[in-house]
Amino acid sequence: MQRSERLAEIVEIVRDGRLHLARDIADALEVSVRTIYRDIDTLVASGVPIDGERGVGYMLREPVFLPPMALSFTELEALSLGMSIVQAAADTELQEAAKRVMDKVGQHASNRRQAPKSWGFGVYAFERAQEGFRHMPLIRRAIREGLKLKIDYCSLDERTSTRVIRPLQMEYWGRVWTCSAWCELRKDFRVFRIDKTAACEPTGERFQAEAGKTIEDYLKHVADQMDRDRTRS
Amino acid sequence: MQRSERLAEIVEIVRDGRLHLARDIADALEVSVRTIYRDIDTLVASGVPIDGERGVGYMLREPVFLPPMALSFTELEALSLGMSIVQAAADTELQEAAKRVMDKVGQHASNRRQAPKSWGFGVYAFERAQEGFRHMPLIRRAIREGLKLKIDYCSLDERTSTRVIRPLQMEYWGRVWTCSAWCELRKDFRVFRIDKTAACEPTGERFQAEAGKTIEDYLKHVADQMDRDRTRS
DNA sequence: ACTCAACTGACATATAATGTCAGTTGAGTT
DNA sequence: AACTCAACTGACATTATATGTCAGTTGAGT
Structure with a gap:
């Protein structure tokens, strides 16, 4: 199994919100415990909210997905429009989540040129009830x-x-x-x-x-x- | 520079829609041309629409983003809701794009348990005009x-x-x-x-x-x- | 003082990535 | 038909990275 694959697997395993021991994860993925410690380091370094506590185990602070997706321009437009509507039509928690999604996309997109700030949509429809x-x-x-x-x-x-x-x-x-x-x-x-x-x-x-x-x-x-x-x- | 980083860089370089030679990319990233050929293989294998033509160069068939994002559950809900609304409220092209976005997320999510098919939303609002x-x-x-x-x-x-x-x-x-x-x-x-x-x-x-x-x-x-x-x- | 399991460092080993080289292929040009 | 270009392929040595093993340390709890 590839390293990158294994990293994703670890996230999948830990994602159930329960406690996991490095030894169990190591057994499941058929690698040594040391490797798991190193992998967890890598994951934490790239922003996955895993908490480890000595004598206890590993837990995910909040659930995450790591969809490794390639989005076409049209798909990005759909994403942008959808997030705009959610920001107008749902509760604060979802509004903020929608904003974060766009930030994450935009942040990466703005590394280079050709990243429009608005994707050409305005959403004005919804009374903010x-x-x-x-x-x-x-x-x-x-x-x-x-x-x-x-x-x-x-x-x-x-x-x-x-x-x-x-x-x-x-x-x-x-x-x-x-x-x-x-x-x-x-x-x-x-x-x-x-x-x-x-x-x-x-x-x-x-x-x-x-x-x-x-x-x-x-x-x-x-x-x-x-x-x-x-x-x- | 890490391999994974370099792969992302290649996408960034090729994303301007213009023609690129493997040699130029190799120079820019300070690796050999052979490595670029191998990297392009990897990218194509994971779905990035790069076209290579002998004697010509590389081009992106359609623009893509590869947002390397870790989404929390709430962010996924926002995404799911937004895509549902777009599927109900926009033209066919965007509808299909929205569906593809959810498929891409869902596909990866459904590797394991705890991947709800619907994220608890129904959207019925919109007359499909x-x-x-x-x-x-x-x-x-x-x-x-x-x-x-x-x-x-x-x-x-x-x-x-x-x-x-x-x-x-x-x-x-x-x-x-x-x-x-x-x-x-x-x-x-x-x-x-x-x-x-x-x-x-x-x-x-x-x-x-x-x-x-x-x-x-x-x-x-x-x-x-x-x-x-x-x-x- | 003891247990547990996360964590760290060092080092040998195994695996993967890279560079080099010597080709082949397909499309277009002369 | 010969030539050019640049993508592509295979083989192999070299280098870099990942992994396993081992021998610790640390912090929290019992």
Whole structure:
């Protein structure tokens, strides 16, 4: 196995967020422990946020990907446009992430000429409804990590209810963000407008994918519903 | 200089779109020509679109960037969301580019577990107004390369006019795309709704950045106008 | 004082990259 | 048809880099 390949492998191994011993990694990749120490050095030097603690092991401070991609100009334009829109249409956390992505691309691009500052796009569309974005970082984390959420939801007919949900997916409708979830109160899938959600906090409980309550089930559910609608009309 | 560094350098050198001889590259990087041939092999093998022709030299088939980036999970989410929106809200060319970007990221990510197919986003917002997108690839190229365009424009009061413009920037307003340009007919900046543009073709002429007619001038112009509006009210 | 596992330095060994040289190939030119 | 150019290839010696082994040190915790 090539060194560069092995470096990528180490990132993949460590990426699960758990603790890893240099000896285990060495065994898995069939090299000596010394090599792993050297590799980790290399990775840290090139910015991968790996923390090592004596007597403990290695951990990733925050998850990373290292996509080794070659982007064409058109792909860069798509990237640039997408990041512009995200900066206009999502919560602060995603806005900042989008900016960082463009910085990383731009930084490298500006080594030489032919790197336009703007890629010819302006995005003005979106009212910056910061209020409506408030819960988005938490909901995203909950989707990622499978956390149950307790929300106070103010439905369209102005009634407020408190319920526990398993958030599955966020949807963007151009102006409004929603969250599709399994609702433990109604024992069914429900869609919540994020800007109509007053309180929102983790219950502390986690949920596992459970037959009939997963994102795949939800998507199929929606597809079936659309089929029925079409047949009726 | 490290091999990996040198590979990146070669891409940077070749990226100007002009012809390069292996010997020149070798001189610039202070290695032998043989090494350059081997490096080019490596690059081509990893997907960089370099064309070599015997007796001629090397050229890049299409421009590329190789951003050596480590993306955090949040940054990946921003990327994923942005690409989803672009796939819903832009012309076919950009849609496909956005898809390719996600494929490139996903391909590498899916080497191991914990690579969600969807990053928890759905984007349903945008009517797929394919008609309105028709001229976008051409306009983007015109902005990039500084091509004058001749357009048949149907303004909001239903009058059609033909004019030559210098396209400067495209704007996205959530549902509608516009193009800001220097209008050679009105000798001023004008904004055109792309979906209201009937015909659109290059005149064959190119334009250079010219004092008072550049994108920077336009942005300043818009900012001044907004200032005046605010003062008045 | 002891354990653990990250970390370091030194040095021999193995692997990979490079330079040199002597070709071949394909397209175009004279 | 002969010639030129520069990409390309293969072989082999040389050099540089990566790796393994070993013998430590360090810092945190028990």
